[in-house]
Amino acid sequence: MEKILVSSCLLGQPVRYDGKGQTLQHPQLRVWQSNKKIVSFCPEVAGGLSTPRAPAEIIQGRVITNSGEDVTEQFQTGANIALEVCKKNKVRFALLKESSPSYGRNTIYDGKHRGV
Template identity: 55%
Template sequence: MAASRGGSGRRAILVSACLLGHPVTYTGDDNFVDDPRLRRWLAEGRVIAVCPEVAGGLSTPRPPAEIRGDRVVTVDGRDVTEAFQKGAEAALALARHFDVALALLKQSSPSCGSRRIYDGTFSGRKIPGEGVTARRLREAGFLVFGEDELDRAEAALRAAEGPSANGSSNTETEAPRRD
């Protein structure tokens, strides 16, 4: 997908492909989020879709994987850390290429979880933490949000673009003084 920047000041947004309805989850399903902000960003041509796990060479469907220590392992014990790291680097390359303002990623995913992930026991229990891609993007200086943080993501996008990109014609930086 192409991203629009032009003279409008509008910045691109990296978004987990599953949130956009792409059937790329480990089960072969999607995690579609029907939200007016996502629809608007898509219509504006600023969304860059990525599934780091697929970009890293994993198939769809695939065995579930969770972070265990510093490794990513499947439910059957296979170490898939390298594929997750490769996918994180692919996502980072896209973020840099399109100079994205932020990333909106799938919460709880071992790739994309921005605030929480599964605990590595395949029990369904979630813990504070971040996925491999979310961590890599943050380390590189990108803002990362989960789909449950759309309000915060939208505010960060507005801040990154400044008032001229948000339809504001007010160029004053201070409110008028009342003496």
């Protein structure tokens, strides 16, 4: 059975940098959950970062927290684990948190920690 990778924070799990979730309320999620199609995943936590943690943004190809710590390695580790989880679980689709330095597809922050 094909599965769907879903950002853990979108399922309400408190894994975001601020220690909170960002629950996505949609009836289709309940259907997928009841059919055991969802694989919940947080690459930051899988990569070894704590919750809560300092916010991080991508700056010139590196992932840097607002306090100047380089967490690129943890983000890369989390991405590699995500790939393995997807392969193992035959994930075909993903529902990911936009604007995240791990998942942002259409938008990410500008790397200057200004909320832009």
